Amino acid sequence: MHAKYWATIFLATTLVSGAVRADDHSQDSVEAQLKAARQKLEEAADEVASLSAQIGKPLVDQLMLMGEGPSHAVIGVQLESNASKDGAHVRDVSPGGPAAEAGMRAGDVIVAVNGTDVKGEHSPAEVTHLVRNVEPNSKVKIQVVREGKPLDFEVTARQVKSAWGMPGMPPHPEMSFEPFGAGFMGGMHGSVAGMELATLTPQLGAYFGTDKGVLVLRAPKNAAFNLQDGDVILSIDGRVPTSGSHATRILSSYQAGEKVKLQVMRQKKKINVEAMVPDRHMKVVEPVASADSDDDQ
Amino acid sequence: MHFDLEDSHSVPEIVQMLRHLPSESAPPIHWQEFKRRQLLRRARARSARRRQFALVAAVAVVMIGAVALWRYLPPTEDPMAQRLPTAASPMAHRPIVPIAWDEAALRSVASERWLASQPAEPAIVRVGTRAAVTNLEDRIAWADDTLTSMRAKGGEADRARALQYERDRLVNSLAQVRYAETLAADLP
Numbered sequence: 001m002h003a004k005y006w007a008t009i010f011l012a013t014t015l016v017s018g019a020v021r022a023d024d025h026s027q028d029s030v031e032a033q034l035k036a037a038r039q040k041l042e043e044a045a046d047e048v049a050s051l052s053a054q055i056g057k058p059l060v061d062q063l064m065l066m067g068e069g070p071s072h073a074v075i076g077v078q079l080e081s082n083a084s085k086d087g088a089h090v091r092d093v094s095p096g097g098p099a100a101e102a103g104m105r106a107g108d109v110i111v112a113v114n115g116t117d118v119k120g121e122h123s124p125a126e127v128t129h130l131v132r133n134v135e136p137n138s139k140v141k142i143q144v145v146r147e148g149k150p151l152d153f154e155v156t157a158r159q160v161k162s163a164w165g166m167p168g169m170p171p172h173p174e175m176s177f178e179p180f181g182a183g184f185m186g187g188m189h190g191s192v193a194g195m196e197l198a199t200l201t202p203q204l205g206a207y208f209g210t211d212k213g214v215l216v217l218r219a220p221k222n223a224a225f226n227l228q229d230g231d232v233i234l235s236i237d238g239r240v241p242t243s244g245s246h247a248t249r250i251l252s253s254y255q256a257g258e259k260v261k262l263q264v265m266r267q268k269k270k271i272n273v274e275a276m277v278p279d280r281h282m283k284v285v286e287p288v289a290s291a292d293s294d295d296d297q
Numbered sequence: 298m299h300f301d302l303e304d305s306h307s308v309p310e311i312v313q314m315l316r317h318l319p320s321e322s323a324p325p326i327h328w329q330e331f332k333r334r335q336l337l338r339r340a341r342a343r344s345a346r347r348r349q350f351a352l353v354a355a356v357a358v359v360m361i362g363a364v365a366l367w368r369y370l371p372p373t374e375d376p377m378a379q380r381l382p383t384a385a386s387p388m389a390h391r392p393i394v395p396i397a398w399d400e401a402a403l404r405s406v407a408s409e410r411w412l413a414s415q416p417a418e419p420a421i422v423r424v425g426t427r428a429a430v431t432n433l434e435d436r437i438a439w440a441d442d443t444l445t446s447m448r449a450k451g452g453e454a455d456r457a458r459a460l461q462y463e464r465d466r467l468v469n470s471l472a473q474v475r476y477a478e479t480l481a482a483d484l485p
Contacts, residue, residue, distance in 0.1 A: 038481050042426045045477035049429035052470035053436060056463035062456065068443050076438030081448035094441045095412040095471060096434030125449035131442070160435035193425025199418070217421060244422025249431045251424070 042193070073136040073157035075099045079110070079124040087111040087145065088123035102155040104144065111150070112143040131157065137239075159253070192220045192251070197244035200232065208232050209268035212240055214247045225262055225275040232265040251277075398462045405465035408472035415475060419482040426478045433471040440464035 076097020080089040087109040093100045111119055113130040120126070134140050136159030144151050196218035198204075205211045213234040219227040227233075233241055237260060241247035254260055254277040262273045306314075418427070440460055447457045 041477050041481045042423065045426050045474040045481075046429045048470050048477075049433050049474050052433065052467055055466065059456070059459050059463055063443060063460070068446065074435075074438045074442040076434075076441050077445065078441040079445040079449075081445075081451075092409075092441060094434065094438040095409055095468060096417070096430070097438035097441065101417065122449070124445055128442070128446045128449055132446075158435065158438060160439045193423075193428075195424040197422045197424065198420065199422075243418060244424075245418045245427055245431055248422065248424050248427040249435075252428050252431060 072132045073134055073138075074160055075131050075140060075142075075155050075157055077104065077110075077127075079127060081124060084109075084123065085119060085121070087119050088127045090144070098155045098158045099142075099153070102142075102153040104142070104153055104155070105146070108144040108146050108151075110142055110144050112141075114141050192225070194218065195220045195227070197233075197247055199243040208265060210234060210265045212242075213265060214241045214244055225260070226273050227262075227264065228266065230266070234263040234265055234270065237261050398458070398465075401462055401465040401469065405468040408469050412468075412472055412475060415479070419478060421482060423478070423481065426474070426481065429474050430471065430478060433467055433474060437464060437467045437471065440467065 074097070076094030077090055077099045078092040078094070080091045082089070090099075090104065090106055090108040090110065092106050093104050110123070110127055111117065113127055114134070116126075116130060118126040118130070131140060134157045136157055138157055140155045140157050142153045142155055144153065195216065198215045198217050200208070200210070200213055200215050202211070204215060205213075208215065208230075210232055213232040216227050216229060216231040216233060219229050219231065233247060235241070236247065236250045239250050241250055251260075256277055258277045260275055260277055262275075264271050264273055440463060444457060444460055444464065447453045447460070
């Protein structure tokens with residue numbers, strides 16, 4: 001009787017464990033498929049962005065020849081062309097642009113830029129002139145009137161020429177332009193594309209021992225920049241990233257083959273990491289890591 | 298008067314009966330009259346056919362003439378075009394753009410509305426997809442600033458419209474990429 005009893009238990013256990021293993025195997029397969037699907041989704045998104053940019057290439061080429069190339073800083077605001085004595089009327093604000101990040105909206109009326117009044121018939125031209133003369137990444141103080149009330153915004157003028165993959169290249173009629181060539185963005189495939197970042201909150205900052213930087217949640221698999229999970233990127237060639245997007249934008253401004261110096265907080269110690277920006281097919285230069293004292297910065 | 302013509306009557310009897318018919322009945326038309334009426338009927342039919350032929354021929358001539366006039370006379374203003382704004386009309390500031398441009402503009406309005414409802418970035422930023430997003434955002438920002446500059450300068454209306462179209466398409470692409478980014482971020 002006991003033998004039958006134990007035999008039954010053994011058989012049931014074997015069957016259940018087999019079913020669980022099969023289920024685990026099935027789950028693994030689904031997870032692998034999900035991972036592959038996510039990768040495809042991201043690749044498709046990347047392709048949409050790349051192809052969208054290529055479509056407008058001939059027009060941008062023409063505009064570059066006319067001196068409207070992306071060599072100056074922008075704030076991402078489209079103004080009404082109609083003359084207005086009360087200021088420059090904002091027709092549209094670029095989604096994700098500097099003005100939108102600062103809080104400006106369509107319908108605002110710009111009345112002053114960096115303390116200079118822009119009320120008058122040529123206010124849109126004046127705003128353009130004033131903004132184009134600021135240094136990239138500098139703060140532009142813009143005063144607007146919204147629903148009759150004055151508001152002040154501090155907009156960080158953005159350098160966007162890297163979006164065309166040709167930093168520092170002046171427009172020249174005889175030059176064969178390749179404004180949509182693969183920049184660092186193209187090199188992110190398979191190298192640092194899978195890196196995951198999170199903007200540091202005060203609580204996270206206290207935990208990791210810093211009040212600035214961007215947290216690396218998942219470091220690149222192929223050890224680009226020698227980053228590790230849990231590192232906090234404090235600066236990229238001296239520029240302090242304020243968000244994951246900002247860090248991405250800074251990294252995107254490098255061309256393949258350029259060297260990048262990162263300052264990283266690792267286990268509450270600052271270290272410097274140097275690497276060469278990878279080409280599309282990553283070729284990592286052995287990173288140079290050196291420990292710094294905490295009072296370096 | 299009624300006669301019952303049966304087989305029992307002989308031919309002479311029938312003749313007699315016919316001769317006794319009353320004289321009020323109208324005499325039947327004679328052969329000459331029959332021929333006259335027949336000729337008249339044929340003449341009327343011929344006349345009607347001629348009129349039909351004439352009418353068809355007249356319509357054909359008028360149509361050929363109209364086509365010839367349309368082909369060889371200088372073109373006049375298209376009535377539809379007259380309803381669209383011209384340089385001198387009060388609506389001159391409203392550009393005449395292809396339908397695809399209008400569609401892109403309408404879609405970009407919806408895309409911008411959706412983008413405005415999204416957070417600036419997902420909680421976890423994947424660098425690969427974010428790079429595509431920031432690239433599009435930078436291009437749109439450049440397009441907007443350049444449009445302001447071109448319109449302020451004036452005289453580049455066609456290029457400005459083309460750039461506006463490209464800008465709208467970039468906004469639509471940005472919405473698509475951000476949607477993909479959101480979906481990927483929501484995956485476990």
